Amino acid sequence: MRHTLLSKLCNGRTGLWLAAAAGFAMLAGCGASAPLFTGDGRPTTLVQCPEQGPWDTCMQNARGICQGEVDVVRQTVEGGARNLLFACRAK
Secondary structure (H helix, E strand, O other), rough: OOOOHHHHHOOOHHHHHHHHHHHHHHHHHOOOOOEEOEEEEEEEEEEEEEEEOHHHHHHHHHHHHHHEEEEEEEEEEEEEEEEEEEEOOOO
């Protein structure tokens, strides 16, 4: 009977360890992400603008996406970009 690397990894403790490690890696990535919804259930959106420009540029983009006013969830500057996380206001 011929054994492949995949069959060896899928059987026994090695496969279990690999599955657990992959699961923890995925959960670790989720912890650092922006919230997907506000506390009242509205979806959030992330807009990025050049760091050299004003915050108003990001705000105008957000208002255009919402076709109205927005609530700012978070503003950060990282890696040469302004990041605006927002939720559209109810119309």
